[in-house]
Amino acid sequence: MPASISRFSPGWRTLGLAVALPVALVVFSPATFAADVLVVTDSRHPLKTVGGERLIELDEAHRIETELAAELPADPEQAAVIVKRRLNGGGADLQRRIASAYQGVTDAWSLGITSIPAVVVDKRYVIYGEPDVARAVARIEQHRRTQP
Template sequence: MAFPVPDTICRYCHMLPSRTYCFRSKRSLLGFLGLVMAAQITLAHAETWVITDRNHPVQTPAHVRLILLDEQERLETKLSEGLPANQQQAITIMQQRLKSADAQRLQRDLALAQQNLVDAWSIRVTKVPAVVVDRTFVVYGETNVLAAEHRIAQWRTAAKHQNDAGQGDTPQ
């Protein structure tokens, strides 16, 4: 049995009241808009990291810190590439290499890769890829950074809304 659709529009959102996206009151419309704005503000101030390895590539936007867990190993392999088996000869060649500008850049990159490993370990990331926001919130398995940030922002906004209503834990 078909029901007639009212031909009047909602006074709050100017949509037909039978639509699923019609807000039944001005308060609910304003609440929804507040949630959307809070989610955008939350992302604007968030620090985002992507923790992964070369086997799980993730496209990272410019504002995101990329941590490759296998970068240290790759750099060490590059630094020791072509060294002879004789230890004394290898030491001599390595000392010569370390004086070059490329080797100095490689050493800086190696130090950064080691710091990245420490940072990933310190926040206890257990799987890759992982998108981390504010060193607290983690989404595992998501290769779309913006989608992961959006999921975290939604959760934070919902948790804040619940907390404001006295129904949930305080988001961090």
């Protein structure tokens, strides 16, 4: 008599593993443990993200300003008219990008970020210099488990 008897055929067990394994990987991934993940960087420091984290690029506001100021005439009055037209033409999406860029700088400053890249978890823990967000979050989670 076999040591274990299953009421399901081998095909059903394989299907169960095929469904359970990906679900377990998502549920127990490092990013899932962290309630709030914030990543602070700039365009010169690329990162490997995991998805779901909030990304702040500190030079985003400058890039938007550069777009708005591209090929402006030397005359300040004409330049002002063109910039206003560009701002209006960008609509709500441009306004949202500008607000988000400056809010990101403010948030990074208020958290005391001193260098980039920085991965911040729950506005309390930070790892500097790690370009792999999953690895940074895993290090933070390991630290949290060892601290009472």
